[in-house]
Each structure stands twice: as structure tokens, then as C-alpha cells.
Amino acid sequence: MSNWTEVGQLNDIPRLGSRVVDNNGEEIAIFRTSEDQVFALRNRCPHKNGPLSEGMVHGNKVACPLHNWNIDLTSGEVVAPDKGCVRRHEVKLEGETVLLAI
Amino acid sequence: MKERLVLVGNGMAGVRTIEELLKLDADYDITVFGAEPYGNYNRIMLSPMLTGETTLDAIMLNTPEWYAEHDITLHSGKKVVRIDRKNRLVIADDGSEAEYDRLLLATGSNPFILPVPGHDLEGVIGFRDVKDVEAMIDAAQNHQRAVVIGGGLLGLEAANGLMKRGMRVSVVHISDTLMDQQLDSEAGQMLQRELQARGVEFLMQASTQEIVGKERVEGIKFADGREVQTDLVVMAVGIRPNIELAQSAGIHCERGIVVNDTMQSFDPRVYAVGECVQHRGTCYGLVAPLFEMAKVAANHLAKLGYGRYEGSVTSTKLKVTGIDLFSAGDFHGDDECERIIYRDPSKGVYKKIVLKDNRIEGAVLYGATMDGPWYFQLMREGSDVSAFRDTLMFGQGDTADAGHGANHTVMNMSDDTEVCGCNGVTKGDIVRAIQTEGLFTLDEVKAHTKASASCGGCTGLVEQILAATVGTDHSHPKVKPMCGCTDHSHDQVREAIRSEQLTSMDAVFKKLDWRTPNGCPSCRPALNYYLISSWPKEAQDDPQSRFINERVHGNIQKDRSYTVVPRMWGGVTTPAELRAIADAAEKYQVPMVKVTGGQRIDLVGVKKEDLPAMWKDLNAAGMVSGHAYGKALRTVKTCIGSQYCRFGTQDSVGLGIKLEKMTWGSWTAHKYKMAVSGCPRNCAEATIKDFGVVAIDSGYELHVGGNGGIKVRVTDLLAKVETEEEVLEYAAAFMQLYREEARYLERTAPWIERVGLNYVKSRIIDDMENRKTLHARFLESQQIAQNDPWNELSKDEHRLQFVPMKTLNSEEKPHV
Numbered sequence: 001m002s003n004w005t006e007v008g009q010l011n012d013i014p015r016l017g018s019r020v021v022d023n024n025g026e027e028i029a030i031f032r033t034s035e036d037q038v039f040a041l042r043n044r045c046p047h048k049n050g051p052l053s054e055g056m057v058h059g060n061k062v063a064c065p066l067h068n069w070n071i072d073l074t075s076g077e078v079v080a081p082d083k084g085c086v087r088r089h090e091v092k093l094e095g096e097t098v099l100l101a102i
Numbered sequence: 103m104k105e106r107l108v109l110v111g112n113g114m115a116g117v118r119t120i121e122e123l124l125k126l127d128a129d130y131d132i133t134v135f136g137a138e139p140y141g142n143y144n145r146i147m148l149s150p151m152l153t154g155e156t157t158l159d160a161i162m163l164n165t166p167e168w169y170a171e172h173d174i175t176l177h178s179g180k181k182v183v184r185i186d187r188k189n190r191l192v193i194a195d196d197g198s199e200a201e202y203d204r205l206l207l208a209t210g211s212n213p214f215i216l217p218v219p220g221h222d223l224e225g226v227i228g229f230r231d232v233k234d235v236e237a238m239i240d241a242a243q244n245h246q247r248a249v250v251i252g253g254g255l256l257g258l259e260a261a262n263g264l265m266k267r268g269m270r271v272s273v274v275h276i277s278d279t280l281m282d283q284q285l286d287s288e289a290g291q292m293l294q295r296e297l298q299a300r301g302v303e304f305l306m307q308a309s310t311q312e313i314v315g316k317e318r319v320e321g322i323k324f325a326d327g328r329e330v331q332t333d334l335v336v337m338a339v340g341i342r343p344n345i346e347l348a349q350s351a352g353i354h355c356e357r358g359i360v361v362n363d364t365m366q367s368f369d370p371r372v373y374a375v376g377e378c379v380q381h382r383g384t385c386y387g388l389v390a391p392l393f394e395m396a397k398v399a400a401n402h403l404a405k406l407g408y409g410r411y412e413g414s415v416t417s418t419k420l421k422v423t424g425i426d427l428f429s430a431g432d433f434h435g436d437d438e439c440e441r442i443i444y445r446d447p448s449k450g451v452y453k454k455i456v457l458k459d460n461r462i463e464g465a466v467l468y469g470a471t472m473d474g475p476w477y478f479q480l481m482r483e484g485s486d487v488s489a490f491r492d493t494l495m496f497g498q499g500d501t502a503d504a505g506h507g508a509n510h511t512v513m514n515m516s517d518d519t520e521v522c523g524c525n526g527v528t529k530g531d532i533v534r535a536i537q538t539e540g541l542f543t544l545d546e547v548k549a550h551t552k553a554s555a556s557c558g559g560c561t562g563l564v565e566q567i568l569a570a571t572v573g574t575d576h577s578h579p580k581v582k583p584m585c586g587c588t589d590h591s592h593d594q595v596r597e598a599i600r601s602e603q604l605t606s607m608d609a610v611f612k613k614l615d616w617r618t619p620n621g622c623p624s625c626r627p628a629l630n631y632y633l634i635s636s637w638p639k640e641a642q643d644d645p646q647s648r649f650i651n652e653r654v655h656g657n658i659q660k661d662r663s664y665t666v667v668p669r670m671w672g673g674v675t676t677p678a679e680l681r682a683i684a685d686a687a688e689k690y691q692v693p694m695v696k697v698t699g700g701q702r703i704d705l706v707g708v709k710k711e712d713l714p715a716m717w718k719d720l721n722a723a724g725m726v727s728g729h730a731y732g733k734a735l736r737t738v739k740t741c742i743g744s745q746y747c748r749f750g751t752q753d754s755v756g757l758g759i760k761l762e763k764m765t766w767g768s769w770t771a772h773k774y775k776m777a778v779s780g781c782p783r784n785c786a787e788a789t790i791k792d793f794g795v796v797a798i799d800s801g802y803e804l805h806v807g808g809n810g811g812i813k814v815r816v817t818d819l820l821a822k823v824e825t826e827e828e829v830l831e832y833a834a835a836f837m838q839l840y841r842e843e844a845r846y847l848e849r850t851a852p853w854i855e856r857v858g859l860n861y862v863k864s865r866i867i868d869d870m871e872n873r874k875t876l877h878a879r880f881l882e883s884q885q886i887a888q889n890d891p892w893n894e895l896s897k898d899e900h901r902l903q904f905v906p907m908k909t910l911n912s913e914e915k916p917h918v
Contacts, residue, residue: 007908016620016646019907030907034620051662054650056623063623065650065658081539081550102910 112136115376116208220313431464486858673701682723
């Protein structure tokens with residue numbers, strides 16, 4: 001059971017960038033692509049816990065700032081040849097408003 | 103309906119093209135015809151298969167399941183005998199047919215069989231496919247004597263394999279030098295002696311006249327009357343592109359199927375790749391060029407149309423265990439070439455480097471091939487070697503072997519030897535990845551193992567392991583693409599940005615047909631740099647294309663905290679500044695306060711949300727960002743100098759401060775460090791900096807291109823000048839030249855090694871006009887660049903990016 005929670009406006013997030021939502025001490029990174037799609041992932045790279053929110057967004061992927069692992073934003077899967085996955089959260093836009101399923 | 107692609111030739115080049123095409127998500131119905139009854143296997147592993155070091159199963163690259171998985175129709179064991187171009191149809195020997203919209207020919211090559219009497223006797227074979235290897239293994243079990251005709255790469259590997267299988271082997275060669283396509287006579291003699299010592303017999307300058315025997319071969323007669331007895335003849339006198347099918351279909355062929363730079367034959371629906379191809383007059387017989395062709399053909403088949411094949415430069419290694427041999431380029435040289443030769447007969451070492459205008463044209467190495475990849479790289483890039491010509495012969499030193507000492511050759515290395523110190527990758531890890539994942543290129547090894555993916559110091563070694571594991575050859579594209587998003591090199595991209603006046607990243611993507619929508623973490627920072635350094639006024643800096651360190655102006659640490667380093671001009675501070683730093687450290691509970699190597703203070707472990715407030719406090723005390731995180735001017739290190747030091751000849755502190763005030767805030771291709779020493783004792787260590795000044799009694803020595811990191815490099819002396827004004831002018835001109843011409847992430851040291859000190863001198867010393875122009879351009883762009891990022895980002899409108907966009911608390915009721 002999840003609730004759609006308003007977490008901010010689309011323009012709070014830079015295009016090809018990310019902002020963080022603090023959910024009871026657990027960080028969730030919200031990403032915005034060049035096409036203005038939004039995705040949400042737990043803000044921890046499965047490799048060494050790097051903050052994905054600080055990574056570079058390219059296409060539908062984000063590169064972790066610590067060791068450059070790439071994570072697919074749509075699935076949360078690590079892009080090969082590295083292996084692993086990141087927990088994904090449902091997120092959607094209603095107009096300009098960003099809603100996160102908690 | 104989907105377009106239909108038919109591949110004729112189920113080998114490495116053809117299937118690689120299909121793999122590249124699948125990566126590009128191109129929509130084709132694909133049908134593959136192969137004459138051999140297997141999937142695609144790794145042909146260059148046939149030599150190890152002959153020696154028994156590997157098996158057919160282990161060298162399969164694509165199994166029948168792979169074809170099924172990708173909806174590819176595979177006709178194995180069916181030889182295509184006719185192409186009906188009018189009806190766009192291929193017909194195989196069993197009568198099966200396939201229609202095509204596009205046809206890809208990858209028919210490979212055939213071993214050349216000398217047309218002498220008896221060449222069709224039983225026991226006369228080539229060395230080309232699994233069938234030949236099986237015939238050799240069978241002969242070794244039932245017969246004693248073998249003759250290999252042809253003392254080239256393939257012939258010697260065949261001889262070595264047959265000997266290991268217990269046969270008595272003679273090699274017949276037409277000239278007096280083995281491997282004369284790759285070796286000069288001296289190296290050829292050494293190789294022959296080594297192989298003789300192992301028991302291979304040689305018949306040199308022997309021209310085969312007749313193969314004798316009733317049904318099976320019994321012996322060979324030569325033109326000069328010599329005769330030998332044998333039970334097996336392996337012909338390894340070269341390969342001929344297999345063009346029979348193409349020719350019969352009326353496609354233009356010379357030695358091979360003639361193709362253009364997009365791998366199309368004279369019929370644009372018909373592509374060709376691999377050993378059957380003749381491109382710009384050259385036919386290739388090594389694996390790496392085939393892969394480059396495959397990439398281009400796939401690109402064109404996917405209708406992307408920006409890939410071009412421009413030919414390859416290749417180098418060779420012989421894969422016979424215990425013999426180290428490397429050859430590349432023009433190893434004879436013409437009248438204008440010079441040759442540096444090193445001989446140590448008792449150690450069995452011979453090296454020859456052919457130079458023209460201080461650039462490597464070719465090389466032959468025997469007995470010590472460690473530095474082969476390095477020479478090859480210098481050759482490919484056309485690097486000027488004059489600066490290190492004296493030591494060129496002794497190799498790249500400890501960088502090439504990541505500090506394991508120069509005595510290790512790849513072959514002798516144990517599997518648990520650590521090759522990549524950054525990522526803890528052993529030789530065994532690399533070899534396993536190459537074998538199990540079927541890797542062929544350095545980039546693939548890097549991606550799969552992370553070896554050489556960090557500092558790059560072990561790149562030469564990894565390339566050697568790759569060459570030793572994969573097989574006999576090694577080659578690279580002539581220009582290295584910037585990254586996977588493009589086929590253009592760094593230099594080509596920057597040239598386009600300038601000549602086409604591109605001032606935004608989107609304009610670059612569009613003009614140069616980038617294949618990704620917004621680049622990747624490798625090309626975006628580079629493009630951003632090229633844009634703002636080429637068009638400082640017109641181009642906008644793009645924070646999202648900067649690495650996090652440059653975006654939040656601090657070095658990210660493994661626990662997500664950051665560092666704060668205030669600038670200390672020339673390494674000089676005051677009690678008031680120190681007090682402000684101490685106050686900030688206490689106020690924000692900084693866990694570590696550390697003195698850096700660049701004469702300033704590092705506040706380590708700062709929380710991201712504290713950064714703006716801390717910067718504001720430090721700004722208020724008169725301090726600005728030290729750019730200790732950036733591809734930018736870092737520090738100007740100084741010694742005490744003539745103000746106090748009893749040895750000082752000039753005011754090194756004062757000059758250091760002036761240099762730092764002039765250059766701070768400038769973005770460069772990589773980090774940039776300076777130093778000023780007040781006398782030749784050089785306490786500021788100026789001779790391992792990007793730009794170092796050493797004061798002497800009569801003025802200043804200017805040193806450039808030093809480095810104290812992965813590979814220590816001492817500076818080159820650029821000039822001696824008399825006044826501080828001159829120092830500043832030369833410093834700005836040099837920095838500007840570096841900014842404009844070095845590739846992104848290329849420090850001054852490798853840049854100078856690539857272009858040559860003489861080139862830098864010609865632009866800065868010999869051409870006064872140019873020096874003044876560079877100096878002026880530097881100052882002009884500094885007018886825009888010299889903004890303290892702390893002051894800018896601590897403003898309220900920027901503060902939000904340092905805190906969460908929302909904090910949720912379970913006590914609060916969430917919105918619906």
C-alpha cells in the first residue's frame with residue numbers, strides 16, 4: 001500500500017540532475033532527464049554506497065560519482081559489465097508537481 | 103515489413119558486425135550462411151588449439167543458442183554458391199535460398215596453396231580452420247615427419263604446435279629471413295637460432311618444386327635439387343582474400359572485394375568486411391582491423407551513417423611460448439630514417455627503432471617486448487620523442503609495468519601478480535575475463551575487470567596480457583574516438599567547435615551526429631571544457647556536465663562528505679585567516695584539519711548542507727575557494743625567498759602571489775600546479791610542477807611539464823628570462839597554449855611528450871608575436887573566469903541545491 005506524496009515541483013530539480021528526498025533518514029534521489037521524465041531510486045550505489053544523486057545523468061542512466069558505475073533509472077539495474085540493482089520508487093508528475101509513492 | 107539482411111560467412115568479422123548491429127537496435131530480419139558446420143569460433147585461437155592449450159569448445163564465440171536468442175536464422179554447413187543481384191537472392195549449395203535487402207559478405211580468406219605438382223595429395227593442407235587443425239592432430243598421432251612450407255607467423259606457430267604434438271618438423275622458407283614481413287634479418291636470425299635450439303629444422307632459401315607421393319605425400323623436391331621425406335605438408339605461404347563468390351556475381355574485385363569507407367562494395371546494397379576486403383589498396387589479415395570494419399559496417403547498416411573506416415595500423419607478436427617478439431610499422435625505413443639499435447647477444451635481446459624527424463616509424467623487438475605497446479602508441483600518435491630520445495631504447499620505465507620492476511615479462515608473471523594496483527586486479531583475473539567473456543580490446547578488458555580503468559598506469563601491461571592471451575596480433579584504430587558516443591577524436595571535436603563556431607553542447611551533438619541523446623560521463627565534461635575554453639564569452643558553463651567535485655566546489659569523500667580548502671596566495675597566510683579557519687572548523691564540527699602538499703589547509707569531512715554557510719564565513723574573513731577539487735589552477739607553491747632566506751636570490755613569495763593572482767579561477771584540461779623557488783636549491787620543488795620558476799642570480803628559469811603523481815616527470819627547461827613581467831607573460835602564454843591544445847584530462851607532462859618541447863618553444867619562445875597573443879587571450883578569458891564560486895554559490899538562490907527538496911517524517915500525516 002503506498003501513498004502518493006507531494007515532494008516538490010519539477011523545476012526544483014535541474015534538468016539532467018537530481019534532488020534528494022529525506023524519508024525518515026533514508027535518502028531517495030529523484031532524477032530528471034533531458035526529456036523531463038522523473039525517476040526515483042534509493043540514494044545508494046550498490047557498489048560502495050555512493051550518493052547517486054550527485055552523479056551525472058545521461059539518457060536514462062546515472063553514473064555514480066564514486067567509481068562511475070552506471071545505473072539504469074527505469075529499472076534500477078546496474079548496467080553491465082558491473083552487476084547489482086538499486087531499489088526503485090514509484091514517482092510521477094501531475095502537471096509540474098512531483099509525487100512520490102511512499 | 104522488416105528489411106532483410108543476409109550474411110555470407112559465419113566467421114569473426116561477419117558475426118562481429120551482427121553483434122554491433124544488435125547493439126544499435128537496428129531492425130533487420132537476419133539470416134547467416136556459414137560453410138563450416140559450427141557456430142562462430144575464435145580463429146586466432148587455432149594455434150593454442152593445435153598445441154593442446156585449448157579446445158574447440160573453449161574457443162566458440164557464438165553458440166547455436168545465441169543465434170536463436172536473437173532470432174537469427176543460421177544455415178551452418180551450407181556454402182553459398184551464387185548471388186542473384188537482380189532478384190536480390192543468395193543460393194547455397196544444398197539449394198536453399200534467402201532474399202536480401204542488404205547483403206553482407208564476410209567470406210574471409212583461403213590459405214594460398216602453391217600450385218606445384220602433388221599439391222592435391224592426401225596430407226597436404228593449409229592452416230586455416232578447425233578441419234586443418236584436426237588433420238594436423240590426426241597426422242601427429244599416426245605419422246612422424248612434418249614439413250611446414252612458409253616461415254611466417256602462421257607457419258612458425260604451426261611448426262611449434264606440431265613439434266609439441268611429437269612430430270619431427272622442418273620449416274621451409276623461400277628467403278633467408280624468417281618472418282620477413284615482420285622482422286629484419288638480425289631479429290630473424292635470432293628467432294631461427296632459438297627455434298633450432300628447440301628442435302625445429304630449417305631449409306632456408308628453398309623453393310618448392312614438387313610434392314611427391316602416390317596417394318599420400320611422401321616427400322618434397324626443391325628447385326636446387328634438395329629433397330626431404332615427410333608424411334605431412336602444411337602450406338602457410340600466405341592467404342588470399344576469398345573473392346570467388348563476389349567475382350561471380352559481378353562485384354568489382356581486385357586483390358579483395360573493393361570497398362569504400364563505409365564498407366560498401368560497388369553495389370551499395372552489398373557490404374563486405376574482414377579478410378575478403380580490399381580497402382584503400384590494403385587487405386588485412388589481423389583480427390583487430392576486422393573489428394573496426396565491423397563497427398563501421400554496422401553503423402551504416404543501422405542507417406546512422408557517420409561511421410567511417412579510415413584504415414588501421416597494425417603490429418605483430420608471435421605467439422610461441424617463451425619467445426618474445428614484437429614488430430610494428432616500417433621496420434626497415436628509407437634513406438631519411440635513422441635507426442637506433444640495441445644488441446645484447448648473450449641475453450638474446452635485440453631492439454631496433456626506426457625514426458624519422460624524431461617520430462617513430464617502426465620497431466622490431468626481440469627478447470624484450472615489454473615496451474612494444476608503448477612504442478606502438480608513440481608511433482600511432484606521431485609523438486615527438488626528442489625529449490627522451492636518449493632513454494627511448496630503455497623503455498617507459500616503471501610506468502609501463504606498474505612498478506613491478508623491469509624484469510617481469512608477461513609470460514613469466516604468475517597468475518596472482520597484481521597488475522592493476524588501483525582496483526586490485528591480478529593477471530589471472532584478466533586472463534580469465536579475456537577467455538571466458540571473449541574480449542579483444544583494451545576497452546573491453548577495462549569494462550569487465552576494471553584493470554587500467556583508474557589511473558591508467560598499467561595500461562601497457564594490460565595491453566601486453568591481452569596480446570599474449572588473445573593471440574598473435576594487436577592493432578588500434580588510427581584515431582581514437584573520444585568515447586562510445588562518437589567516432590570523432592578529441593582533436594576533431596575541438597576543431598569542429600572552433601571552425602563551426604559551436605557554442606553549446608546541443609549544437610555539438612547535432613553537428614557531429616552524437617549517437618547518445620546527452621552524451622556520457624566521459625564526453626560531457628570534456629565537451630563542456632572545450633566549449634568554455636574555446637568560447638569563453640559565448641559558451642555557457644553547464645554545471646550538469648561537470649563532475650560533482652566541480653559542481654559543489656569540494657572533493658567528494660567516500661562517506662559523502664566534502665572538503666573545503668581556502669586559497670592561500672603563494673602559500674602565505676595570516677593569524678586572522680588561521681583564526682577564521684579554526685572558528686569555521688569548530689563551528690561546523692570538521693572531523694579532520696589537514697595541511698596539504700600545496701601549502702594550504704584542508705578541512706575534511708564537511709557535510710554537504712553546511713558548505714554554503716561555511717563558505718560565507720570564510721568569505722567574510724577575506725578568503726576564496728582554492729579550487730582544490732578542479733581541473734583548474736590549484737596552487738602556487740613557494741619557498742621563503744630573498745625576503746628572509748640567506749640564500750634567496752629573488753622574491754619567490756612575491757612572485758608566487760602575483761602568479762596565483764593572475765591565474766586563479768582558470769579552467770584547464772587537467773589540474774595545473776605551479777611553484778616558485780627563490781634559488782637553485784629549489785625548496786619549492788618547482789621542477790615537478792606544470793609550470794615551475796627557479797630563481798637564479800641573473801633572473802628566472804622557467805620549467806614546464808613536470809609531474810609528481812603516477813609517473814614522476816621532471817620538467818623541461820623552457821626559457822630563461824630576466825624580469826618578473828616576463829615570467830608572468832610566459833606563464834600566461836604557456837598556460838593558454840596548454841588550455842587550447844591539450845586534450846581534456848591530459849596533464850602538461852603527457853601533452854609535452856606528445857607534441858614535443860620544440861613545438862612548445864616554437865609557439866612561445868621563437869614566435870614573440872604569438873606569445874603576446876596567447877598572453878592577451880589568457881587575460882581576456884580570466885576577466886570572465888575570476889569569480890569566486892563560494893561567493894556565488896552561498897547566495898540564497900543557490901542554497902537549495904545543498905539540502906533535500908523535501909524531508910518526510912512518519913509522525914506527519916502524508917498528503918494524499
